[in-house]
Amino acid sequence: MKLLEVKGLTKKFAGLVANDSLDLEIDQGEIVGLIGPNGSGKTTFFNCICGVYPVTKGSVRFEGREITNFPAHKICKGGIARTFQLVNTLMNMTALENVMVGAFCRTTNTNRAREIAEELLEFSGLPEKKDILGSDLTIADKKRLEVARALATKPRLLLLDEAMAGLNPTEQKEAVELIRRIQREGITLLVVEHVMQVIMPLCERLVVLDAGKKIAADVPERIANDERVIKAYLGERYYAKRATLRSE
């Protein structure tokens, strides 16, 4: 059984087809990358899976259960957590409180929630920031916090929407390490990313979207050399090659 099975997912906004009958299957324990030019429908795809938008057509199954068009909070309770492209930190709450909100998804005990939150702040490398207000964190810390908060809901599938946009190379490296650690915890990841140097070595499989359609799905090495992908997204062939080389 696949962990996540998306079949023929279509999302239309008035006349615009943002997602055109997309298929995607994710196995337990994988890291799958979702790439494509701006406006190709990556975030829409996330939002359709997570119940933010109602799906026009198609189905989403998680662990064999039909979850199409479930409300967002039920999807989260069901075991899919997500982060936002534009960070959605709870600004007037401390880092610890932010993560505690996530932890309350699985417990009603405040002390237990605090324990879980402290553990996850430690895990995501923010232990000394726990009493800082969300609004006072740097963008890199906000992104980490968002991941910690999502993890606090104990997901089995984690959707990361551009968790590395706006980070400098050092921060990116730390973020990659964090993603690897999350995978080692047994959590499956679907990652939207623009930074090729990061996503190529990280993912086992890449899915490429262009104008709402899936144009390729393969291992990173072959994606880097795929004619259509280069034309639609990667641009110069050498750039893509260099990206793969550098990662090795």
Next chain:
Amino acid sequence: MGRLKPLMVRQPRIFWRKNYIFALAFALLLALPFIFTAHFQHHVMIKVLMFTFLGCAWNIIGGYTGQVALGHAAFFGIGAYTSSLCYIWFGLNPWFGMFLGGILAVAVSAVINYPCFRLHGRYFAIATLALGMIIRLLFTNWRLVGGALGVRLPLLPESLWNFQFHTTKLPYYYIALVLCALIFAILYKIERSKLGFYLRAIKESEEAARSLGIDVAKYKLVAMSISVFFTAMAGTLYAQYILYIDPISLMPLMTSILICVVPVLGGAGTLWGPALGAPILLIAIEYSRAWLGGGGRGIDYMIVGAIMVAIIFRPGGLTSFFQGPRFRQWWRRIRG
């Protein structure tokens, strides 16, 4: 052995020693009516406590959850009418009427406020404002409940059971004080519970809240229900205090606005906000009315208006003055 010390077991003696400031404040509140003994002063103190209570109730939906509801006077009125009419029609004791009023207010708010939760920010405020005014009009034109003439409560021998006191206002003061202590304890608990965290998360970002497994509509409804339940309870207190209720004096727009401005002045979404806002506002309003007499009509509106403008410069309210690091340091030193 330090590791084995249970975390949450508080010994009462130590609690009071550490919180002697609260103990002192509470003792002062108990003694206050014997320091200021005039009837009018008692009236003002009762009003202050009642609006502290109402402000705390509003704070749950308006402060913590960030849904600025401006129709709470309607639920205040529903509470007053339920207990009063239940006594007159069925002879139900007002103490039970108080809870019945709360339950009825919850039921009404669930029907009329639930659809409003789809609205955000100012649109939610306008919708609740309109609904509050509609309910007042309904009561004004509803013959069965006395219409515009209102309801006069029959005089009974004074006793706690009858919830009526004629020779002195003091018992009303202490009842209001107990109600305030009750709501403070409940809010203190809520602030530290899952509910409190969820309500604050909804205030910050509904989108993030949903993504973290929070059923936003459900929790807004829970917050609103708790809020209107207590608002209606205060309505009963008011009815038993004045012993005459009518839609014009019970549910004016001013009451709705005041219920909102009290906690906002003190600090919306904070435990102590309403307790800071209520004395300032209510003392100013009641005394301007008393000193200026008939010529002072409207001064209270001006005061509320001026304070609303002043809040723009300090959106965190009065409690935000006490949240700086310097104050915390000082506070820690005082508490030892």
